[in-house]
Amino acid sequence: MENFTFQNTTRIIFGRGTQKLVGEECCKHAKKVLLHFGGQSIKKSGLYDEVIESLNKAGVEYVELGGVQPNPRLSLVHKGVSICRAEGVELILAVGGGSVIDSAKAIAMGVPYSGDVWDFYTHKATPAKALPVATVLTIPAAGSESSDSSVITNEDGWRKHGYTNGIMTPLFSILNPELAFTLPKYQVAAGATDIMSHLMERYFTNSHPVELTDGLIEATLRNMVRNVPKVLAKMDDYDAWAEVMWSGCVAHNNLLDTGRIGDWASHGIEHELSALYDVAHGAGLAVVFPAWMRHVYKHNLGRFVRFAVEVWGVRNDYWNPEATALAGIQALQDFLVSIGMPATLKQLDIPGDHIDEMAAKATNHGQWKLGNFVKLGKEDIAAILRSAQ
């Protein structure tokens, strides 16, 4: 086990009806909040009205900033920073999924900083302080509701950068599984794939032994495999949604990282896909992850056999561990296809003509390697993408 530090301070308020508590929770920390959200979905679902009512009841003032898009944009972050300064906002309340929360985190760091918040994402500066962020989660996927990171896209050059700093870990997050009942099924499946990918990125490690976290990750993956089909079959299955939503948070709150170094190459490769083509992050991961696995499984056959047996219930072929390992990878891909995710780039309408370009970008034109489990060069990445055509 590697030495580690672990801390996650977010207060999770979980369950039916908990969005009604948002006013009284905000009230403990702020007189005025920025209500930050995406498009019309929270208005259609009635969540917007419930949040406003709760804020009003608690006497919390608010200003609004909607319009967060998937791959949240720096320009909107700048707008948020200006509003917060002008209005004396004390807390950013994100109502939505990962994009809204990531945007809120950027605004929170930008308000007390005299320079451009983009400096943090390019590692030119480190934030000394930030406004507190709180969330009402509507999409179980990114895990941003209790994570210490944020990904922002700068429209100037369409650069998509992530930044990690404990200063942006949300103060509290409200997770009501009922709020996910009205999501489009494709988004549910893409979100589930993102959650499972967060678990698998951590699972494939060279740190050994890391038995507790191995077991915890496997248990969380099995929980996803059991419950995602249930929510897709019955979108108001509260119990199954509760399992998926809580798994999504636990998958990415850093507990499952403890003592181990994760891989994260598949995320890196997928970022190139979604930067160049307009695909959902989870859908891109559904194509990339099994292809990555087939490229690297020989590096640690034992771990892939374990993945097959413990997560997917593959019967261990003791005299042919390679067959067992490959059956596990196939079981993952079959599962992702069964919930409506693509298996190939073609199914994402991604042609093969930019593969070398994406592989070059992912390695900064061969200057660095991607991933920790196996260090991938641009030829590896091109081979992985070609195998996924």
Add this chain to the structure above:
Amino acid sequence: MENFTFQNTTRIIFGRGTQKLVGEECCKHAKKVLLHFGGQSIKKSGLYDEVIESLNKAGVEYVELGGVQPNPRLSLVHKGVSICRAEGVELILAVGGGSVIDSAKAIAMGVPYSGDVWDFYTHKATPAKALPVATVLTIPAAGSESSDSSVITNEDGWRKHGYTNGIMTPLFSILNPELAFTLPKYQVAAGATDIMSHLMERYFTNSHPVELTDGLIEATLRNMVRNVPKVLAKMDDYDAWAEVMWSGCVAHNNLLDTGRIGDWASHGIEHELSALYDVAHGAGLAVVFPAWMRHVYKHNLGRFVRFAVEVWGVRNDYWNPEATALAGIQALQDFLVSIGMPATLKQLDIPGDHIDEMAAKATNHGQWKLGNFVKLGKEDIAAILRSAQ
């Protein structure tokens, strides 16, 4: 899944050599600390000198208060409160196991309070603030290093009361598995039993479904079953100790409570044993828990079958679930005996002549019931204790 709130703010600093960081970590929060510890073991092991050196190096002043006993005493807490006030202490640094940490938590709450800290333990008052507590853990067992609770014994009437409040959750805890290498084996086994009991108290619940936490608890229990015999066979097996120490913390930091209501009757019964007889808490639990299980397993046969199959690898006898359930309970007891724990009250030198008295005390003379999975009356508790003779 039940609605819940979850928060655990303790920063965990885990791994080899991490005790050397204690000075610089304390320095961020305090100019002067109370160094609180038990007996001579930290002096013999050299830990005391390392802590002092680290504090000196960081320029952190300290005053000392050793002498914490198992079942930490209120009189020493009072002494600690006086010292802290007189010396202007800003942080309580507990170096030791659960008793030292629990005592430190009590002192931390007592310093800013004008009344007697015992008021909190008798629910006569609620602390408005507390000094921060930090720990260097030496015994994986109680989980107090990141928990929100403390148990103190008032010598006036030998009353042993627990109190729970997030205000006493440690600021940071240093967990170095190497510090456990020199523990007596009986203490290791008793500590392991305490950890497993924290997991089992949470596992046996009427909340359903709670699949994620079921899976996480089972994974943590399996990890204990795999690694405790390893540390007992080779007391300097770092990897196995790391698994046990991290499991002990995760077992009791409230994550595994989320969405479910635990039982806690076995802890309640054991408290009566250790109040009347001088037995190690874990050893008492080793006797009580299997006896409790045999008394209640019919309440939810499915859960006990699952416990047998998933935790103990018992082969499921599909046509005789009762036999499967009982085989799981026997497997637990066999394991506890194999690590050196007792199976009967007799082996703890506890005679049968006070069983009715203990059962009466555990239920406040029949005025309340014990436990949540099955509500136990005093006759139930007496029957459980008799069956464990």
